[in-house]
Amino acid sequence: MMELFLIAHVAGRAIAIDGAQVDSVVDLGEVVPVPGAERAVRGLAALRSRVVTVIDTGVALGKSPMPADARRAVITRIDGHHYALLVDALEDVAPFVRQPVEGGIALTGGWAEAAVGLVEREGEPVLALDLARLVPGVTTSEILAA
Amino acid sequence: MTKARRGKAASSDGCFAPPAALALQAGPAASRSVIPLNPFFTRAPYAPLAMDELLQEFIAETRETLQALAGEIVAWEADPADRARLDAIFRFVHTVKGSCGFLDLPRLERLSHAAEDALGAVRDGSRTPHTGLVNAVLAVVDRIGELTEMIDAGQPLDGSDDLLIAALAEDATPGSVAPMVDPTSQTAPTSGAARANSRSVRLHVDLLDRMMSGMSDMVLARNELARTLRSGTHDPRTEAALERLSATVADMRDAVTRTRMQKVEALFSAVPRMVRDTAAELGKTVTLTVDGADVELDREMIELIRDPLVHIIRNSVDHGIETPAERRAARKREAGQLLVSARQSGNQIVIEVTDDGRGIDVARLGAKAVAAGLRGEAELAGMSDTQRLQLIFEPGLSSRDTVTATSGRGVGMDVVRTNIEQLGGRVQLLNRPGRGLTIAIYVPLTLSILSTIVVGVGAERFALPRQAVEEIVTTTSVGVRLDQVGDATLATVRGRRLPLISLADLLRVPGGAAGALAIIATRDGDYALAVDSVLDTEELVVKPAAPAVMATGFYAGQTLPDSGRPMLLLDGAGLALAAGVRFGRALLREEHEADQAEPGMTALLFEGLDGRRRLMALAAIDRVETVGRDAVRFSGGRLRLAIDGRIIPLVAAGDAGDTPRMIVLRVSDGVTEVAYAIADPLEIVTLPPELAQGDRDEVAGVALLNGEQVELLDAHALLAAAGAGTVERPLCLLAGDGSGWMETFLKPTLEGAGYRCVSRLAAGETPSVTLALDDGPETSPDAVKLTRDQGGPHGIYRYDRAALLAAVASRVARGGR
Numbered sequence: 001m002m003e004l005f006l007i008a009h010v011a012g013r014a015i016a017i018d019g020a021q022v023d024s025v026v027d028l029g030e031v032v033p034v035p036g037a038e039r040a041v042r043g044l045a046a047l048r049s050r051v052v053t054v055i056d057t058g059v060a061l062g063k064s065p066m067p068a069d070a071r072r073a074v075i076t077r078i079d080g081h082h083y084a085l086l087v088d089a090l091e092d093v094a095p096f097v098r099q100p101v102e103g104g105i106a107l108t109g110g111w112a113e114a115a116v117g118l119v120e121r122e123g124e125p126v127l128a129l130d131l132a133r134l135v136p137g138v139t140t141s142e143i144l145a146a
Numbered sequence: 147m148t149k150a151r152r153g154k155a156a157s158s159d160g161c162f163a164p165p166a167a168l169a170l171q172a173g174p175a176a177s178r179s180v181i182p183l184n185p186f187f188t189r190a191p192y193a194p195l196a197m198d199e200l201l202q203e204f205i206a207e208t209r210e211t212l213q214a215l216a217g218e219i220v221a222w223e224a225d226p227a228d229r230a231r232l233d234a235i236f237r238f239v240h241t242v243k244g245s246c247g248f249l250d251l252p253r254l255e256r257l258s259h260a261a262e263d264a265l266g267a268v269r270d271g272s273r274t275p276h277t278g279l280v281n282a283v284l285a286v287v288d289r290i291g292e293l294t295e296m297i298d299a300g301q302p303l304d305g306s307d308d309l310l311i312a313a314l315a316e317d318a319t320p321g322s323v324a325p326m327v328d329p330t331s332q333t334a335p336t337s338g339a340a341r342a343n344s345r346s347v348r349l350h351v352d353l354l355d356r357m358m359s360g361m362s363d364m365v366l367a368r369n370e371l372a373r374t375l376r377s378g379t380h381d382p383r384t385e386a387a388l389e390r391l392s393a394t395v396a397d398m399r400d401a402v403t404r405t406r407m408q409k410v411e412a413l414f415s416a417v418p419r420m421v422r423d424t425a426a427e428l429g430k431t432v433t434l435t436v437d438g439a440d441v442e443l444d445r446e447m448i449e450l451i452r453d454p455l456v457h458i459i460r461n462s463v464d465h466g467i468e469t470p471a472e473r474r475a476a477r478k479r480e481a482g483q484l485l486v487s488a489r490q491s492g493n494q495i496v497i498e499v500t501d502d503g504r505g506i507d508v509a510r511l512g513a514k515a516v517a518a519g520l521r522g523e524a525e526l527a528g529m530s531d532t533q534r535l536q537l538i539f540e541p542g543l544s545s546r547d548t549v550t551a552t553s554g555r556g557v558g559m560d561v562v563r564t565n566i567e568q569l570g571g572r573v574q575l576l577n578r579p580g581r582g583l584t585i586a587i588y589v590p591l592t593l594s595i596l597s598t599i600v601v602g603v604g605a606e607r608f609a610l611p612r613q614a615v616e617e618i619v620t621t622t623s624v625g626v627r628l629d630q631v632g633d634a635t636l637a638t639v640r641g642r643r644l645p646l647i648s649l650a651d652l653l654r655v656p657g658g659a660a661g662a663l664a665i666i667a668t669r670d671g672d673y674a675l676a677v678d679s680v681l682d683t684e685e686l687v688v689k690p691a692a693p694a695v696m697a698t699g700f701y702a703g704q705t706l707p708d709s710g711r712p713m714l715l716l717d718g719a720g721l722a723l724a725a726g727v728r729f730g731r732a733l734l735r736e737e738h739e740a741d742q743a744e745p746g747m748t749a750l751l752f753e754g755l756d757g758r759r760r761l762m763a764l765a766a767i768d769r770v771e772t773v774g775r776d777a778v779r780f781s782g783g784r785l786r787l788a789i790d791g792r793i794i795p796l797v798a799a800g801d802a803g804d805t806p807r808m809i810v811l812r813v814s815d816g817v818t819e820v821a822y823a824i825a826d827p828l829e830i831v832t833l834p835p836e837l838a839q840g841d842r843d844e845v846a847g848v849a850l851l852n853g854e855q856v857e858l859l860d861a862h863a864l865l866a867a868a869g870a871g872t873v874e875r876p877l878c879l880l881a882g883d884g885s886g887w888m889e890t891f892l893k894p895t896l897e898g899a900g901y902r903c904v905s906r907l908a909a910g911e912t913p914s915v916t917l918a919l920d921d922g923p924e925t926s927p928d929a930v931k932l933t934r935d936q937g938g939p940h941g942i943y944r945y946d947r948a949a950l951l952a953a954v955a956s957r958v959a960r961g962g963r
Contacts, residue, residue: 031716035654035655035700036654036700037697038694040694041692041694041695044691046711047361049360050706051689053691053692053694054918079693081691081693083692137696
């Protein structure tokens with residue numbers, strides 16, 4: 001079955017995001033820091049009249065932080081809260097067939113936790129990520145319930 | 147057939163679905179040209195409503211009415227002669243019946259029709275209501291609720307209603323089940339008239355959310371407009387127009403915000419029925435008092451609290467309140483007392499469930515935790531009683547040995563606590579072993595407008611809830627000094643020492659010099675919060691922040707002020723906790739500890755009005771409070787104190803002098819309360835294990851404190867002597883003849899004697915005693931009848947004070963209904 005995926009770039013890799021998880025794609029304005037929160041929480045930003053929690057996707061994946069001026073983000077809604085996940089670049093939305101992550105791929109750390117499948121774009125395999133698993137403070141049971 | 151009937155129903159207003167449908171249709175259609183349609187909005191908003199939408203309307207309305215009706219039903223059961231209640235229930239089944247024919251729901255139609263017939267017969271006097279009939283009607287109402295839920299869930303309707311319907315029949319034989327209804331006779335003027343008066347519309351929460359977010363957008367746009375205009379020309383006309391726009395926007399924002407609020411009543415209306423059913427199932431008697439139903443709370447919050455509250459109340463009735471026999475043995479009133487109350491405290495709503503049952507046996511709870519393998523023996527031994535009490539929140543632990551039908555089936559206090567904490571709230575226990583338990587749910591007032599103070603630290607800004615800020619002082623003002631004590635900082639404000647927390651240090655934000663101190667009041671104590679500057683006050687819409695933000699423990703929510711820059715709301719208590727500030731224990735906490743203190747009882751040493759030093763067990767003291775002398779009156783034969791909107795008996799052993807204020811100890815067992823006037827609270831002492839026996843009632847014993855003999859007052863005797871002046875005053879229903887004699891002459895007399903009088907019962911109220919004039923309208927057979935003339939044959943002469951009060955007292959004493 002073909003599903004719509006948004007192809008983005010994070011931490012030097014292409015990733016595929018399930019279109020159903022994508023609320024919108026924006027360029028954020030000012031990000032206000034949240035002192036005391038874990039590193040993956042970059043801060044809060046206003047999106048029209050709504051406050052979104054900005055996630056440093058690089059840190060969430062266990063990689064190095066995104067540049068301080070990163071503003072492009074994918075907005076998703078998890079458990080009633082809106083999150084903006086920063087991305088390096090965005091490509092297109094296109095239909096792909098979701099394949100399981102094969103046993104032979106040795107993923108580690110954040111990649112292993114967030115991966116939910118593979119899609120093949122013009123012969124190049126791209127990891128499909130579940131955004132909910134990148135957001136800190138969302139427990140696995142909540143993901144399963146959702 | 148369906149088509150014709152639908153047209154009829156829609157025009158006659160006899161069925162409730164069509165008016166709402168019309169309102170929904172009218173709105174978007176009228177504004178079609180103005181609102182650009184969202185491309186993702188697949189259904190045109192002004193398309194005619196389909197049948198299943200009418201069905202949804204019906205389900206929602208039935209559910210809502212059932213909730214509101216729950217209290218009425220219990221009240222009707224208590225007094226089947228109550229016409230208003232009967233009418234309300236009749237209207238409900240009638241309305242359901244009308245809609246069912248139209249929506250083609252034969253099962254519901256048949257049930258509601260049978261109930262309507264039976265109730266109709268009661269209404270026109272051809273049948274008298276008795277317990278059997280009341281129960282049958284209740285069963286039908288319940289069944290209607292069940293079927294409605296099944297329809298909503300799309301489940302097949304199982305079971306048969308024949309037995310329920312048969313139980314309604316006068317001779318209660320299945321043969322006389324009502325015939326199928328003639329659909330043309332379904333609209334009666336009664337329900338039509340009642341519905342036409344209602345000016346409310348049901349809206350989806352999503353729509354409210356959109357209004358709210360549109361409102362915020364409007365505010366931001368206005369701000370931007372204002373900035374642009376101010377930088378340019380100064381045309382007074384433009385400025386005036388902007389002013390007017392600002393005022394309108396502010397008004398609108400208030401109104402939109404209020405749409406989200408609902409009275410806690412929506413939550414409490416189902417409580418009487420639930421308590422009644424639970425108690426009946428367990429063979430217990432419970433007297434319920436509901437307080438504070440008009441406190442307002444966010445609608446969604448109300449829905450989210452519903453389940454935890456139901457669980458807690460069931461627990462109280464099942465586990466807390468003892469059986470009548472056990473209560474007699476424990477010298478308690480046979481009917482268990484249950485108090486469900488709501489109040490606003492600062493930026494929180496507190497919902498409390500207090501029972502006077504057996505409380506939690508902490509030792510047994512600990513033993514069970516060991517038996518269940520949750521804790522080791524050694525671990526348990528190292529725990530304080532407070533920590534042991536917290537075991538009640540462990541998954542898989544129930545304080546009860548046997549599982550009952552009501553509670554104790556796996557879903558426990560752990561789930562309650564988790565649910566409440568997910569809302570950003572907390573659950574607190576106040577255990578009085580052998581005397582009862584209070585469970586308090588604290589939920590934040592999020593989503594409501596909050597009055598805040600904006601403070602700055604470095605480049606960051608934070609909001610503080612205004613209620614939490616006692617005062618703000620600048621660090622340079624006279625009477626304010628900061629001292630380093632070890633590695634802590636202490637602030638002294640006009641001689642008052644406070645722990646100091648530097649917001650910049652705690653949040654690890656590069657801050658400037660601490661320029662101001664905000665004195666923050668928390669439940670446990672006060673502290674000074676050092677910030678760089680205090681910037682502004684602002685009314686803000688606060689929303690819960692994402693879990694990752696809340697996890698810091700610093701924040702109570704997030705908000706988008708008019709500047710358009712997101713801001714976090716600080717949590718005063720959370721900051722203190724994170725900074726590790728320890729407060730001197732508040733009295734309330736001491737009570738908690740004192741109950742379980744091992745070596746000796748703790749007591750408050752105070753100076754009495756007569757200058758002698760005395761003791762009162764700390765566990766019995768609810769609070770020490772300073773009250774104005776004007777709140778004290780000698781009324782109804784004793785001293786009484788008006789406090790917190792109630793009247794409680796006041797005991798003054800000596801002359802209080804002429805000071806404008808006096809100090810009282812509020813002694814309470816959770817239900818009954820007495821105030822005891824003192825001159826000065828001195829200190830908290832631990833009593834020696836041995837007390838000399840007292841030989842007067844009000845003295846429980848004499849303790850030896852540093853060589854001085856000090857009397858320990860008997861709190862039990864104090865409460866016992868309080869008698870009729872309990873917190874919960876018995877309810878008198880004045881069933882007068884409308885002349886107002888009862889209200890004018892009788893009411894003051896009765897209220898002075900400690901009763902609460904009403905001329906009409908509110909929903910869910912059951913009078914302890916009914917007073918009626920012998921030639922007045924018919925009332926309950928057990929009413930106290932008053933005669934106009936002396937020596938009348940049936941009843942008490944209405945000016946015979948002593949006999950009248952005695953009769954009322956005896957009715958109340960035997961729980962007369």
